[in-house]
């Protein structure tokens with residue numbers, strides 16, 4: 361269906377194309393549209409024109425350039441956009457809907473901050489500001505991204521004519537490092553806009569390795585960071601536009617980034633995100649997770665699988681986007697196939713792992729298991745990744761051997777350790793690890809938390825560090 365509308369407005373952004381005829385302009389006036397143009401326009405132009413709309417495509421016609429918009433006129437147009445999405449009212453609705461959740465108190469403390477950040481984000485979306493969204497490459501990271509994708513799709517549908525682009529990037533690793541910043545600046549070079557570009561991160565970034573890039577961002581673009589990893593005093597959050605962390609609001613890591621980003625998304629649009637919240641809690645081993653929720657378990661396994669294989673050699677998924685995940689969820693047959701493959705692979709490998717792990721008796725009255733991850737038969741796809749596999753295997757071993765169970769998995773230059781909450785305090789894993797890193801020349805670094813941590817070792821001398829660790833855990837000989 362083709363139709364023609366009239367619009368008077370300001371060109372607030374342009375997504376540049378090698379062929380200028382394919383540039384996409386964002387025009388903000390009594391309507392908001394993203395359209396190609398038969399004339400090359402400049403950001404800040406005030407125009408009156410027609411717009412031909414066909415399906416999701418739009419093109420500006422019969423353009424009259426009325427002059428350059430003043431700073432005041434631009435400000436006025438942007439202020440109007442900010443009034444279109446009432447994130448505070450949406451947040452009130454969210455709080456009501458979440459009133460039985462165990463994390464309600466933390467949510468209430470963050471509500472104002474989330475609503476403000478969501479308002480700035482939706483305004484940026486409507487104004488055509490260049491946007492990059494980076495999500496951590498696990499079930500928790502991608503679930504938040506899917507919720508945000510749903511919120512933007514709804515915003516687009518109700519307020520915007522012609523689609524605008526958002527760049528979605530799956531982040532390997534926990535740092536917003538200089539490589540990420542460089543890629544974002546490169547992406548922003550494809551745009552001109554009256555306002556600053558924006559980067560949103562979810563489920564990573566609170567780390568010393570992010571500091572340089574975050575401080576550097578201040579001169580060029582804005583950042584919104586959503587995280588649930590423990591913050592520390594010298595973290596340069598004042599360089600971001602919004603830094604929202606559950607730990608700073610009476611919560612901890614059990615309040616997942618997937619839940620946080622879903623709440624953020626719901627304060628932009630009235631959408632359903634319950635499935636994503638539940639999957640994120642399960643996938644991140646949150647104490648708030650309902651592990652009897654079969655649908656949530658299935659989704660968590662598939663999200664974990666997709667984020668494990670995407671972008672790897674021989675992978676069928678080159679670049680994982682929330683649009684892809686959403687379409688997979690909607691396609692029952694394809695979802696079932698992905699679930700079957702990932703579930704069967706995982707169960708087989710857990711079975712083998714549980715059988716081949718060596719069991720040690722410890723003087724600390726616990727069962728200690730050691731597994732060489734590289735002994736497992738594994739697919740080229742790289743699924744499952746060793747860290748997440750270790751968490752799953754620990755769960756399985758706890759079921760069979762009780763809560764006083766500890767698991768060590770080693771592969772290449774890493775030794776990773778998992779243990780139950782029941783014995784984490786008395787074990788003091790982080791203290792043991794820092795002692796080892798100090799005393800052994802083969803242990804390079806270590807960290808994590810008291811239920812899950814790892815040591816980076818010299819690959820050729822991993823055995824020596826492993827033996828040191830076993831001795832610290834009170835294991836002398838294996839039974």
Ligand SMILES: [Mn+2]
Pocket residue numbers: 500501563588616617618644
């Ligand atoms: Mn997480």
